[in-house]
Amino acid sequence: MQSGSNDDLAVPVRTQIEGFATGALSPIRLAQASHDKALAHAELNFIRLRDRDAIAADAAASEKRWRSGQPLGTLDGVVVTIKDNCLVSGMTTTWGSKVKQIDATEDSPPVARLREAGAIILGLTTLPEWGWKGVTDNPLTGITRNPWMPSRTSGGSSGGAAVAAALGVAALNLGSDGAGSIRIPASFCGVFGFKPTFGVVPAYPLSALPEMVTYGPITQTVEDAEIMLDILRAPDWRDWIATTPVLQRRKDGSAPRIAYSRTLGFATVDQDVLDVTSRAVQSLREAGWEIEEIDHVFDDPWDIVRPLCFGGLGYMVGAIEQAARADMDPNLVSSLQMRPSSDEIYAAAIARQALGRTMNHFHQRFDLLLTPQMPLTAFGAGRDFPEGRGMSNWFQWNPFTYPFNLTQQPAASLPCGLSASGLPVGLQVVGRRFSDLDILSFCRQFEEVFPFPRLHQLS
Numbered sequence: 001m002q003s004g005s006n007d008d009l010a011v012p013v014r015t016q017i018e019g020f021a022t023g024a025l026s027p028i029r030l031a032q033a034s035h036d037k038a039l040a041h042a043e044l045n046f047i048r049l050r051d052r053d054a055i056a057a058d059a060a061a062s063e064k065r066w067r068s069g070q071p072l073g074t075l076d077g078v079v080v081t082i083k084d085n086c087l088v089s090g091m092t093t094t095w096g097s098k099v100k101q102i103d104a105t106e107d108s109p110p111v112a113r114l115r116e117a118g119a120i121i122l123g124l125t126t127l128p129e130w131g132w133k134g135v136t137d138n139p140l141t142g143i144t145r146n147p148w149m150p151s152r153t154s155g156g157s158s159g160g161a162a163v164a165a166a167l168g169v170a171a172l173n174l175g176s177d178g179a180g181s182i183r184i185p186a187s188f189c190g191v192f193g194f195k196p197t198f199g200v201v202p203a204y205p206l207s208a209l210p211e212m213v214t215y216g217p218i219t220q221t222v223e224d225a226e227i228m229l230d231i232l233r234a235p236d237w238r239d240w241i242a243t244t245p246v247l248q249r250r251k252d253g254s255a256p257r258i259a260y261s262r263t264l265g266f267a268t269v270d271q272d273v274l275d276v277t278s279r280a281v282q283s284l285r286e287a288g289w290e291i292e293e294i295d296h297v298f299d300d301p302w303d304i305v306r307p308l309c310f311g312g313l314g315y316m317v318g319a320i321e322q323a324a325r326a327d328m329d330p331n332l333v334s335s336l337q338m339r340p341s342s343d344e345i346y347a348a349a350i351a352r353q354a355l356g357r358t359m360n361h362f363h364q365r366f367d368l369l370l371t372p373q374m375p376l377t378a379f380g381a382g383r384d385f386p387e388g389r390g391m392s393n394w395f396q397w398n399p400f401t402y403p404f405n406l407t408q409q410p411a412a413s414l415p416c417g418l419s420a421s422g423l424p425v426g427l428q429v430v431g432r433r434f435s436d437l438d439i440l441s442f443c444r445q446f447e448e449v450f451p452f453p454r455l456h457q458l459s
Contacts, residue, residue: 008025008029008030008033009030009033009034009037009169009171010454011025011171012171012221012223012224013171013172013223013224013227014227016030016077016078016171017074017076017077017078020063020076020077021066021071023066026063027059027062027066027076027077028056028059028060028063030059030077030078030079031055031056031058031059031079031122032059034079034122034169034170035049035052035055037167037169038122038123038164038167038169041147041163041167041169043145043150044145044146044150044154045126045142045145046144046154046160046163046164047081047123047124047125047160047169048123048124048126048141049122049123050121054090055120055121055122058120058121059077059120062076062077062118063077065118071118072116072117072118073116073118074117074118074227074230074231075114075117075118075172075231076117076118076119077118077120078118078119078120078171078172079119079120079122079169079170079171079172080114080120080121080122080170080171080172080173080174081123081124081160081164081170081172081174082110082111082114082121082123082124082125083124083127083131083158083173083174083176084096084124084126084127085127085131085176086107086108086111086124086174086176086215087102087106087107087108087111087204087205088111088121088124089104089105089106089107089111091104091124092104093124094124094140095129095131096127096128096129096130096131096138096140096141097129097130097138097139097328098139098327098328099320099324099325099327099328100130100320108203108204108205109201109202109203109204109215109238109239110174110201110202110203110232111174112236113231113232113234113236114172114174114231117231119172122164125158125159125160125161125163125164125173126138126141126144126160127156127157127159127160127181128157128159128332129328129329129332130313130332131156131157131176131178131181131207132157132313132329132332133156133157133332133384134155134156134157134180134184134394134397134401135153135154135155135159135381135383135384135394136153136154136156136157136158136159136160136185137381137382138329139327139328139329143382144156144159144163144381145163145381146163146188146378146423147455148166148190148378148422148423148424149423150381152378152379152380152381153188153379153381153383154185154188154189154378154381155184155185155186155188155189155374155378156184157178157181157184157185158173158175158177158181158182158185158186158193159185161173161174161175161185161218162185162186162188162189162191162193163185163189165186165189165191165192165218165219166190166191166220167455168454168455171219171220172217172219172224172228173217173218173219174215174217174218174232175193175215175216175217175218176203176213176214176215176216177193177213177214177215177216177401177405178207178209178212178213178214178309178405179209179305179309179395179398179401179402179405180398180400180401180402180405182195182216182218182413183195183373183401183411183412183413183426183428184373184374184398184401184413185218186218186373186413186415187413187424187426188374188377188378188423188426189378190415190424190426190452190454190455191219191220192217192218192219192220192221192222192224192225192412192414192443192447193216193217193218193219193225193412194216194217194218194229194410194411194413194436194439194440195214195216195405195410195411196214196216196229196410197214197243197247197408197410197434197435198211198212198214198405199211199214199241199242199243199408200214200229200233200242200243200247200410200434200436201214201216201229201232201233201242202233202234202235202236202238202239202242203215203241203242204238206239206241208313208315209308209309209405210308210312211241211408212308212405212408213405215232216232217229221447222414222440222443225440226440229436229440233247247434247435247436248434248437248438249435249437249441250435250438255290256367256368256438256442257292257365258284258289258290258292258366258368258369259291259292259293259294259297259362259365259366259368259369260281260291260292260369260370261293261294261295261296261297261369261370261371262274262278262293262295262371262372263295264297264298264371264399264403265295265296265297265298265299265300266300267372268375268399269372269375269376270375270377272377272419272420272421272425273374273375273376273377273419273425274372276416276417276418276419277371277372277416277417277425277427279417280416280450281293281370281427283449284446287449291370292366297358297362297369298355298358298359300399301355301402301403301406302395303348304348304351304352304355304406305348305395305402305403305405305406306338306348306395307340307344307347307348308345308348308349308406309395310335310338310340311340311344311345313332313335314335314336314339314340315339317332317335317336318339331384352406352407355406356406356407356408359409367431367435368429368431368442369428369429369430370428370429371400371427371428371430372400372425372426372427372428373400373401373413373425373426373427373428374397374398374401374425374426375397375398375400376397377423377424378423378424385397400428401428404430408433409430409431409432410430410431410433410434410435410436410439411428411430411431412429412439412440413426413427413428414426414428414429414443414446414447415427415452416446416450416452417452418453424452427446429442
């Protein structure tokens with residue numbers, strides 16, 4: 001591959017496509033720049049690159065199509081990364097595990113849609129083993145580090161994807177989110193992450209978490225996420241749960257009714273995070289948005305998520321031979337001890353329905369809910385939870401994420417400022433189910449008025 005320029009990587013997807021069409025930009029140069037930048041930041045341990053020659057061949061084919069005026073699709077020549085829990089034909093999907101790997105002969109639905117649109121796959125991004133927790137380290141590849149401060153965690157489970165987005169290695173990065181796995185690393189790494197309504201993006205293979213996991217984009221800009229989502233939500237016969245609906249958009253033209261909750265009624269949030277998110281909300285008010293602050297939205301749903309998540313994890317771990325478990329994340333193996341009874345799982349399923357009704361009722365009054373995305377900034381890398389806080393599991397430090405996997409609602413993590421220590425802080429934007437486009441519209445307006453400093457702009 002010929003040498004590329006890092007300046008090309010700062011270009012949004014729409015501008016990339018326009019540049020490919022006019023010849024002002026080259027898919028070959030862009031792919032090379034992405035490959036080189038990933039190698040230059042190998043110490044962050046965030047991606048397993050595809051073969052260099054395979055990337056070069058894809059880029060050359062794209063450039064040839066553009067020169068002949070026959071691009072393959074909407075994303076022809078755009079570089080993307082894929083989380084290593086997806087099947088990518090010709091690569092080994094590892095799930096960050098030594099005991100569960102597949103040499104893929106087909107693409108998972110989101111990967112297939114991206115390929116059909118002409119995207120160039122750079123590689124597979126890191127995750128914790130089986131994507132089980134909200135930080136990214138695993139026995140196979142080690143620790144993925146935060147590009148803002150490498151001593152800190154990237155978050156997870158889509159940690160590698162968020163690092164790729166923060167560095168600008170790829171404009172479009174595919175993550176998945178079952179209890180916050182897109183939004184946690186997006187917040188910690190200062191990028192935009194979007195969890196669509198459950199079922200909007202077809203999935204295969206399906207997760208062990210019952211109707212909670214969805215694929216979605218992690219990007220530097222909201223518009224790039226919109227473009228990516230439009231590709232990802234095409235139907236696929238392999239996912240029998242997927243809804244593939246026509247997403248709804250508010251039609252009356254009025255401003256959305258917005259609520260802001262600092263704690264949802266039960267979370268404990270660091271003061272520096274509250275300061276940043278509350279300033280962002282106040283700035284929105286000063287820009288003309290009406291936002292009502294509310295204290296209580298619902299009670300802590302830990303007793304709902306615990307049986308559902310640890311039931312699924314326990315089932316997966318239990319299927320692994322005892323001897324092989326020595327090669328696994330020991331804290332994942334210990335999830336067997338939290339495996340619930342069938343009665344607990346059934347009770348959680350019933351309580352989950354009540355939580356969904358609570359949010360349906362909430363959205364009779366409000367269109368959007370704003371919260372801090374995370375109650376703290378990125379903590380030390382290589383840890384499952386922050387030191388010195390008396391925590392025993394990772395759900396205790398992500399109270400704002402998993403409730404909206406339970407309710408299957410769309411939710412975005414929007415960068416809104418930096419803490420006193422210089423680490424990113426995210427604002428969460430939640431909407432009613434299938435209001436994905438309204439959330440993205442709001443986030444784009446926020447981004448236009450309050451642009452967030454990008455890592456590459458500060459370096």
